[in-house]
Amino acid sequence: MLGKGDDSVKVLNVPTVSTTEVKQNPAKIAAMANDLNTGVYVLNRGKAISVTLTPGQYASLVQAQERLLDLETEQKSLENIKNDDGTRIPATKVSEHGIPDEIDSDDGWE
Structure with missing residues (x-):
């Protein structure tokens, strides 16, 4: 090995x-x-x-790796949920711009 x-x-x-x-x-x-x-x-x-x-062996290896990464992500998410203390980050700390209280229906996205 x-x-x-x-x-x-x-x-x-x-x-x-x-x-x-x-x-x-x-x-x-x-x-x-x-x-x-x-x-x-x-x-x-x-x-x-x-x-x-072989291509099949490589594909199986990649699929197994993806499954392991998914399981690892799920495990981390479950651990984060388990340890959640309810504290939330204000939007102003997440983004430089504030998040409006109302949705602008004429913003060009619809």
């Missing part, structure tokens, strides 16, 4: 190929990722420089 900020492979429990193999037959590497249903690490002089995924 790769550590944060570390481009060397610590544990080689994933399929790996060299940059030379990628140059010789990139379709073979994509097929390997598909057949093994996992990313294939591309190594240059023993250091991981990229990971080859």
Whole structure:
């Protein structure tokens, strides 16, 4: 597995190929990722420089990341609601301009 900020492979429990193999037959590497249903690490002089995924694997990864971000946002929102003390910020502090008490029906937006 790769550590944060570390481009060397610590544990080689994933399929790996060299940059030379990628140059010789990139379709073979994509097929390997598909057949093994996992990313294939591309190594240059023993250091991981990229990971080859199929489009489906990449899409699944992006969807999973989006779900996690949604869950994180929901969790933060629930925590904010739980810790809400009822204090509100006046509109004049949110905006440089005051918010009018009445709606101008002739403001050009309708």
